[in-house]
Amino acid sequence: MTKKRFTIHDSRLTIYDLVRPILFKMPPETAHELAIRFLESGYADKIIQNQNFTSFEFGEIEAFGLKFKNPVGVAAGFDKNGVAAKRLAALGFGFVEVGTTTFHPQPGNPKPRLFRLPQDKALINRAGFNNDGTRVVVERLKRDRPPCVLGMNIGKSKIVPNEEAVEDYQKSFDLVREIADYIVVNVSSPNTPHLRELQKADALFDLLSVLQKRNRELSANKSLTPLLVKIAPDLSEAEIEAVVGVAQDLKLAGIVATNTTVGRENLKTSKTEIERIGAGGLSGAPLKNRSTEIIEKIFRHSGGKLPIIGVGGIFTGGDAFEKIAAGATLVQLYTGFVYQGFTVARDINASLAEIFRQRGLKTLEAAVGINHE
Numbered sequence: 187m188t189k190k191r192f193t194i195h196d197s198r199l200t201i202y203d204l205v206r207p208i209l210f211k212m213p214p215e216t217a218h219e220l221a222i223r224f225l226e227s228g229y230a231d232k233i234i235q236n237q238n239f240t241s242f243e244f245g246e247i248e249a250f251g252l253k254f255k256n257p258v259g260v261a262a263g264f265d266k267n268g269v270a271a272k273r274l275a276a277l278g279f280g281f282v283e284v285g286t287t288t289f290h291p292q293p294g295n296p297k298p299r300l301f302r303l304p305q306d307k308a309l310i311n312r313a314g315f316n317n318d319g320t321r322v323v324v325e326r327l328k329r330d331r332p333p334c335v336l337g338m339n340i341g342k343s344k345i346v347p348n349e350e351a352v353e354d355y356q357k358s359f360d361l362v363r364e365i366a367d368y369i370v371v372n373v374s375s376p377n378t379p380h381l382r383e384l385q386k387a388d389a390l391f392d393l394l395s396v397l398q399k400r401n402r403e404l405s406a407n408k409s410l411t412p413l414l415v416k417i418a419p420d421l422s423e424a425e426i427e428a429v430v431g432v433a434q435d436l437k438l439a440g441i442v443a444t445n446t447t448v449g450r451e452n453l454k455t456s457k458t459e460i461e462r463i464g465a466g467g468l469s470g471a472p473l474k475n476r477s478t479e480i481i482e483k484i485f486r487h488s489g490g491k492l493p494i495i496g497v498g499g500i501f502t503g504g505d506a507f508e509k510i511a512a513g514a515t516l517v518q519l520y521t522g523f524v525y526q527g528f529t530v531a532r533d534i535n536a537s538l539a540e541i542f543r544q545r546g547l548k549t550l551e552a553a554v555g556i557n558h559e
């Protein structure tokens with residue numbers, strides 16, 4: 187692929203090389219807010235030359251009844267409030283997952299709550315679902331929809347106890363259903379107390395069966411809105427098997443694997459620094475293999491029948507290919523965006539196409555789960 191196909195001027199290619207050191211001097215959340223403001227503003231349009239998001243050289247990808255221009259998406263958490271989705275599509279992402287939103291607007295945990303681990307190409311965050319509330323975000327996206335597949339990721343409001351979680355999720359579900367191409371139920375953030383307990387088979391079945399029932403009621407004779415569940419990388423094999431069972435019983439559209447980890451293994455960053463940072467979810471390079479292993483397990487336990495969105499430590503086309511070969515149909519990233527910059531989706535799509543050519547793969551489908559053959 188030549189650079190001419192890219193959506194950004196070649197002369198801009200090194201801009202992030204210049205911008206990143208400046209952004210990295212700022213507190214991480216300030217840098218993130220600046221990036222979001224930039225994407226929200228009209229200035230972004232002046233830099234992004236044309237508004238056609240990148241097509242994957244090997245054709246459209248079909249997953250759970252939706253068509254994706256390319257397999258690389260923005261992971262939840264990056265655009266929690268749906269203010270930048272349109273420009274993220276213009277940067278070459280095939281889909282954007284907005285959220286996590288909660289029914290009740292909430293401020294999240296006290297700052298600082300986002301930390302860089304540059305030696306590890308990683309982040310630790312304990313954001314705690316800071317967001318404007320599902321209703322406001324949905325209204326915003328109704329006015330300004332991104333020109334790509336739009337996922338909506340919903341979570342539990344912090345003020346609502348787990349016993350009332352189902353009702354709280356359903357209120358968000360009803361709202362996001364109006365605009366979402368697919369919906370993700372997030373039960374795997376480590377930063378909302380007790381949220382991960384909802385991943386246990388019984389609790390998960392109770393929650394997802396209500397949402398899927400609601401989905402059927404609201405869809406009447408039309409097809410259901412694809413409903414997915416996002417899981418943690420810290421689940422045991424038995425727990426993964428149980429989640430796959432629930433997903434298959436309830437005919438979910440797929441699984442998003444994975445969220446951040448509470449583990450702190452194999453880090454180059456000093457122990458003192460890690461202790462200073464404290465609690466939160468670790469993302470980026472140290473999560474990569476763990477999340478790929480989870481994808482492999484989901485693929486195996488589902489006999490390859492459950493679509494998987496693979497996420498965790500993707501920086502390059504090679505990283506994305508590892509996830510696809512393990513069983514993912516689509517991939518997403520957050521931390522890779524922070525470290526690689528605004529051209530990351532375009533670069534990954536280009537390099538992924540190169541890998542496909544080298545391996546003689548003709549479609550994305552042909553590559554999904556090839557590690558298992």
Ligand SMILES: Cc1cc2nc3c(=O)[nH]c(=O)nc-3n(C[C@H](O)[C@H](O)[C@H](O)COP(=O)(O)O)c2cc1C
Pocket residue numbers: 261262263264266285286300309311313315339372375416444445446468469470471473497498499500518519520521522
């Ligand atoms: C600062 C930050 C905030 C996040 N917020 C959310 C969130 O609100 N909902 C969610 O499902 N995942 C959230 N995530 C997790 C990411 O969507 C993703 O699953 C995880 O970071 C692994 O991917 P990565 O290594 O490409 O970052 C967040 C991650 C980061 C770094």
